[in-house]
Amino acid sequence: MNPILEGLSALAEPTAILCFLIGLGLGLLVGVFPGITISMAVALATSFTLTLEPAQGLAMLLAIYVSAQYGDRIPSILVNTPGTPAAVATTLDGYPMARKGQAGLALSISAIATTVGILMSMLVLVFLAQPIAAFALRFGPFEMFALVCFGLTVIISIASNSLAKGIFAGLLGIALAIMGLDPITGDARFAFGQAELTGGFNFIALIIGLFGITEVLDQILTHHEHKIRPISSLGRWWPTKGELKRVARPMAQSGGLGVLIGVIPAAGGDIAGLVGWNRAKAISKHPEEFGKGSIEGLAGSDTASSSTLGGAVTTTLSLGIPGDSVMAIMLGSMIIWGIQPGPSLFERRPDIIVTIVAIMLFATIASTIVSLLRTKGMTKLLDLQPQWIWGIILVFCLVGTYATTNNVLTAVQMLLFGLVGLLLRRVGIPAGPVVLGFLLGPLAEANLRRAMLIGEPIEFLTNRPIATVLLALAIGSLFWPIISKRLKNRAARRAPTAV
Amino acid sequence: MKRRTLIATVAAAALALGACSGGTGEEGGDSEFPTKDITLIVQAAAGGGSDLSSRALATALEPILGVSIVVENRPGASGSTAMLHVKDQPADGYTIGFGPVEIAMLGSMNYDVHPSDYDMLGQIMLGPGVLSVPADSPYNTLEEFVAAAQDKEMTVANSGAGSIWELAGASLADETGAQIKPVPFDGGAPAVAAVLGGQVDAAASGVNEVKQNLADGKLKVLAIFHSERHPEIPDVPTAAEQGYDIEIGGWGGIYAPKGLPEDVHETLESAIAEAVEQDSYQEIITGSGNLVVYRDSAEFTEFAESEAERFAGLLEG
Numbered sequence: 001m002n003p004i005l006e007g008l009s010a011l012a013e014p015t016a017i018l019c020f021l022i023g024l025g026l027g028l029l030v031g032v033f034p035g036i037t038i039s040m041a042v043a044l045a046t047s048f049t050l051t052l053e054p055a056q057g058l059a060m061l062l063a064i065y066v067s068a069q070y071g072d073r074i075p076s077i078l079v080n081t082p083g084t085p086a087a088v089a090t091t092l093d094g095y096p097m098a099r100k101g102q103a104g105l106a107l108s109i110s111a112i113a114t115t116v117g118i119l120m121s122m123l124v125l126v127f128l129a130q131p132i133a134a135f136a137l138r139f140g141p142f143e144m145f146a147l148v149c150f151g152l153t154v155i156i157s158i159a160s161n162s163l164a165k166g167i168f169a170g171l172l173g174i175a176l177a178i179m180g181l182d183p184i185t186g187d188a189r190f191a192f193g194q195a196e197l198t199g200g201f202n203f204i205a206l207i208i209g210l211f212g213i214t215e216v217l218d219q220i221l222t223h224h225e226h227k228i229r230p231i232s233s234l235g236r237w238w239p240t241k242g243e244l245k246r247v248a249r250p251m252a253q254s255g256g257l258g259v260l261i262g263v264i265p266a267a268g269g270d271i272a273g274l275v276g277w278n279r280a281k282a283i284s285k286h287p288e289e290f291g292k293g294s295i296e297g298l299a300g301s302d303t304a305s306s307s308t309l310g311g312a313v314t315t316t317l318s319l320g321i322p323g324d325s326v327m328a329i330m331l332g333s334m335i336i337w338g339i340q341p342g343p344s345l346f347e348r349r350p351d352i353i354v355t356i357v358a359i360m361l362f363a364t365i366a367s368t369i370v371s372l373l374r375t376k377g378m379t380k381l382l383d384l385q386p387q388w389i390w391g392i393i394l395v396f397c398l399v400g401t402y403a404t405t406n407n408v409l410t411a412v413q414m415l416l417f418g419l420v421g422l423l424l425r426r427v428g429i430p431a432g433p434v435v436l437g438f439l440l441g442p443l444a445e446a447n448l449r450r451a452m453l454i455g456e457p458i459e460f461l462t463n464r465p466i467a468t469v470l471l472a473l474a475i476g477s478l479f480w481p482i483i484s485k486r487l488k489n490r491a492a493r494r495a496p497t498a499v
Numbered sequence: 500m501k502r503r504t505l506i507a508t509v510a511a512a513a514l515a516l517g518a519c520s521g522g523t524g525e526e527g528g529d530s531e532f533p534t535k536d537i538t539l540i541v542q543a544a545a546g547g548g549s550d551l552s553s554r555a556l557a558t559a560l561e562p563i564l565g566v567s568i569v570v571e572n573r574p575g576a577s578g579s580t581a582m583l584h585v586k587d588q589p590a591d592g593y594t595i596g597f598g599p600v601e602i603a604m605l606g607s608m609n610y611d612v613h614p615s616d617y618d619m620l621g622q623i624m625l626g627p628g629v630l631s632v633p634a635d636s637p638y639n640t641l642e643e644f645v646a647a648a649q650d651k652e653m654t655v656a657n658s659g660a661g662s663i664w665e666l667a668g669a670s671l672a673d674e675t676g677a678q679i680k681p682v683p684f685d686g687g688a689p690a691v692a693a694v695l696g697g698q699v700d701a702a703a704s705g706v707n708e709v710k711q712n713l714a715d716g717k718l719k720v721l722a723i724f725h726s727e728r729h730p731e732i733p734d735v736p737t738a739a740e741q742g743y744d745i746e747i748g749g750w751g752g753i754y755a756p757k758g759l760p761e762d763v764h765e766t767l768e769s770a771i772a773e774a775v776e777q778d779s780y781q782e783i784i785t786g787s788g789n790l791v792v793y794r795d796s797a798e799f800t801e802f803a804e805s806e807a808e809r810f811a812g813l814l815e816g
Contacts, residue, residue: 043546047554047570050783140698181577184683186608186660195583195610199575265689320711321692328688329546335707336551336786342711404544406573407580446685453682454654454699 007354010055019049019056020359023063024366030064031071031083034208034393035400038068038084039325046333054337055355061330062356066118066363069269069306070371073110074378078103079393081212085203086269086308088435089277089301091211092158096293103379104237109295111371112239113251113302118364120255120303121262121310125317126357129346132311133318136263138466141450142459146470147264148444151271153477154278155433158291165429172429173437176201183446184453202413204404206438209417210424210431212397216390217422223386237375239295247299250280258304262311266443268324269305274436276304282477313356317341532592532763536567539753540585540596542578548787552624552751553597555783559774564766577601577661579610586616590756592763595620598754600663603807607814608661614803618759621771622752622794622802624784626705627725628667629735630655631718633697641722641741644701648677656682656690656702664690667703667724667747669813674745694718705749706731707788724748731788750792750806752799768796 010016023045030041041064049057072083077094090110097106124132139147152170159166179190180200191197239247254276261272280300281290290297312323320342322328334341339352346353382389401414421431451459460467539557543549550572557568573581578601588594598619605612630641638644644653655671657664660683672679682699684690687708694702695717706729712718713732722738723729724747738745753771755764774780775793784791794802 039546040544043544043550046546046551137692137696140693140696182660183685184660186577186665186683188609195576195579198577198610199580265692266685319692319695320708321688321695325546328686331688332546332548332551332787335788336783338786340711340714343715343717344711405575405580406571407575450682450684453680 003350004354007351008358010053010351010355011059011358015052016056016059019052019060020063020362023060024067024363024370026060027064027067027069027363028071028367028370031068031087032074033396033400034075034081034083034212035204035397036083036403037204037325038065038072038086039329040403041068042326043329046329050333050336054334054339054352057333057337058330058356059359061333062359063363065326065330066309066360067367067370069114069118069309070111070367073114073302074107075212075393077106077110078378078382079212079389080215081393081397082207084269085207085439086273086305088207088211088270088432089273089305090298092277092291092301092432093294093297094301096291097295097298098382100293102236102293103382104375105239105243105295106298107375107378108237108372109239109243109247109298110302111368111375113247113299114306114371115364115368116251117255117258117303117306118309118360121259121307122357122360122364123310124259124263125310125314129314129318130343132263132314133343136265136315136319136321136323139264140464141447141454142464142467143470144264144266145444145447145451146460146464146467146474147267148440148447150470150474150477151275151440152436152444153474154274155436156478156481157278157281158274158432158436159430161291161430162428165427166433169424169429169431169433170437173434173439174441175437176206176434177438177441183442184449196409201417201438202401202404202410203438205401205410205414206417207435208397208401209414210421210434212393213415213418214421214425214431216393217418218425219386220390221422237379243295247295249283250276250296250300251303253283254279254300255303255307258307259311261304262308262323263315264311265315265321265323267308268312269308270439272308273301273305274432276307277301278477279304309360313360317345317353317356318343532760532766533564533566535593536569537564537592538569538571538594540581540594541570541572542574542581542597542599542601543572544574545572548626548749548789549597549599549751551787552784552789555780556597556623556753556771556774559777559780560770563770563773577605577608577610579605579612582612582617585754585756586612588756590618590758590760592755592759592767595753595755595767597751598803599751600749600806602754603803604661604663604666604810604814606807607811614754614800614807616757617754618757618764618796619800619803620753620755620764620767620796621775622750622792622799623771623775624752624789625725625748625750625792626707626789627723627729627746627748628664628703629706629709629720629723629732630667630671630701630703631691631694631709631713631720632701633694634716634718635697636700636719638721639719641736641738641743644721645671645675645677645743648675648679652678652680653700654680654682656684656693656699656704658687658690658704659683659685663747663749664703664705666810666813670724670745670747671703671743673813674743691718705788710788725790729790730785752794752803764796 072087073090075081075083076087076090080095082088094106155170188198258272261267280296281287284296312327315323316327322331402411541553585596655668668679668681687704690702691708693699720735724745
């Protein structure tokens with residue numbers, strides 16, 4: 001039988017369809033709850049799907065994976081609380097849009113961007129799997145370090161208001177991440193002899209604390225002074241032709257970057273979203289709107305974070321190396337089902353590839369439709385009394401964060417980070433760079449030290465071309481704001497009438 | 500999952516009520532064990548290898564013991580969070596834990612975790628280690644690799660600092676005098692990826708991480724550190740066959756707070772022995788590249804103790 005028909009027919013039976021629908025529903029729900037990550041949902045579903053046929057199990061797991069990409073943006077946009085780490089960048093422009101009364105428009109643009117991102121990345125999976133996978137293998141410790149350095153320069157763009165405060169926030173994030181186990185020697189750092197502290201700070205607790213809890217505390221403390229509740233009743237939720245045109249370029253470029261980042265193992269949607277947002281800002285004609293509710297920024301971040309999907313799946317299937325934490329879990333299931341991912345999978349089991357691509361396509365289409373349909377209902381939520389919203393967010397944040405470790409201390413950490421976040425907000429220090437530093441600092445450290453175990457520092461310049469280019473880009477983007485200012489000034493001096 | 504837990508909770512509550520009204524009191528240790536659901540603490544997050552093995556065993560144990568086994572993930576601090584938690588629970592058999600090989604390692608890494616602090620109920624699996632090299636590596640046997648490593652320090656990727664695969668490299672160095680520079684990665688798959696990409700000279704990992712890439716000729720596996728060959732990669736010779744007496748692997752077993760009542764201990768021990776025989780359990784364990792290796796409570800206690808001693812030597816050496 002033809003592998004395309006075979007792959008599709010495996011899905012055309014009631015159990016597979018039911019599994020798909022359950023996965024879709026779960027995914028759309030899971031993303032919305034802050035703290036409940038996609039990997040957690042997929043891991044729990046795995047214990048159930050292992051007993052099913054591969055096509056049925058994949059239908060559920062992949063549907064969760066895809067549709068959760070749509071859910072996690074919603075709390076980012078509506079209440080400044082990322083549903084999953086991948087939606088951190090969504091808060092940068094999504095929430096300001098909601099505060100301007102454009103919650104509906106933000107949700108629609110986010111859904112469209114997510115769809116574009118996933119579809120772009122699927123093209124890579126279908127047509128370029130093998131060469132892309134070979135590219136991923138070239139990312140050793142040297143290249144990863146250079147990439148992470150490039151990622152860290154995003155701090156400069158997030159901190160456009162005050163560079164000093166932004167850099168301080170980034171360093172704070174890096175410092176927080178130093179606690180825990182040394183990545184190379186395994187020694188505990190700043191644990192003060194307490195086993196509980198050797199794990200370092202919990203990433204989910206940090207994100208939810210700095211965004212969700214801080215937001216709730218801030219609103220509770222300031223709601224007497226001014227009405228900060230976004231006005232949801234403003235009707236227009238579908239972007240105009242002009243707006244669609246404006247977001248096309250950032251979507252294409254940030255999406256392309258996201259695809260590449262997705263391919264690299266250990267780099268996922270959280271990093272891609274921030275880098276994609278940065279890219280959108282770099283190419284925008286209105287960079288000054290970024291961080292204040294730019295549709296280009298929102299489109300850039302969400303296309304990039306979702307376009308890591310196809311790359312992650314590609315690496316997993318064609319190398320047998322998980323492209324992200326969700327794929328690591330799915331890889332385990334696939335092996336037990338007897339689908340051994342690896343270089344020869346595409347020749348051995350083309351039917352499975354067809355099944356996977358089909359599930360992801362169907363899930364994308366279905367999620368897009370549901371997301372656009374529910375936009376109105378979601379924005380209605382903001383019409384609730386603020387007390388209710390605060391209560392609901394607090395409960396979700398607490399439950400979700402507790403669930404990551406089943407340990408009360410994690411929830412306590414989250415609340416403390418909420419207070420820290422409030423303090424930072426009062427003195428005008430942005431939370432984004434803290435998260436970025438916390439995420440990238442340890443990656444930079446571990447990879448630099450690995451690189452130094454494997455080779456010599458000079459190799460960054462001599463025989464690691466990818467690393468050299470990435471480091472050059474990092475240095476370039478660090479100094480670009482200064483250089484471009486100089487250039488503008490000079491141009492202004494030469495042709496004073498033209499500017 | 501949710502529903503099962505709910506039913507289990509309701510059932511447990513009903514049983515507890517029944518027990519109270521019946522006035523049997525809380526003598527515990529009656530031969531009626533178990534009368535309520537048992538919690539199996541896993542030291543890793545849902546979705547990993549330990550979680551998978553634990554859930555497979557829990558599923559097999561349920562019909563044998565006639566109660567629900569609730570798997571609870573308590574990740575953190577290299578697994579010590581879960582192990583210290585279990586240590587603090589009452590020794591009544593209603594809280595047990597999945598103990599991976601780390602339970603014999605953490606004591607040498609400044610954690611207050613030692614196999615002797617627990618009742619070791621039985622070993623349930625073993626994932627033997629392998630040494631792999633890039634496909635274009637000049638070394639084709641363990642002997643060639645070891646010989647070359649006498650003059651040149653070899654970079655050997657492993658799944659993380661303080662992991663069993665780091666010890667596999669240390670063990671190889673200890674046994675053969677090879678110069679090994681461990682390069683810890685964040686997980687077994689990235690370590691093997693470093694071999695595939697030619698970033699390191701070799702990687703120590705489990706069978707699962709190399710199986711398919713070996714079949715596709717993308718890397719070479721020089722040896723498996725186990726007493727016999729592995730059914731999934733039958734062409735790979737053991738280290739012993741090549742003249743090196745090295746056996747090391749990521750094993751896993753079930754442990755409980757120290758001092759279980761004798762009958763509870765026996766009930767659990769024989770239930771575990773029966774569970775590892777179940778097809779459903781064996782399929783999942785072998786499917787994930789591991790071996791079903793069973794040791795009863797006495798053997799497992801002795802084994803874990805001897806492993807702890809061996810690892811202490813390697814970790815300090």
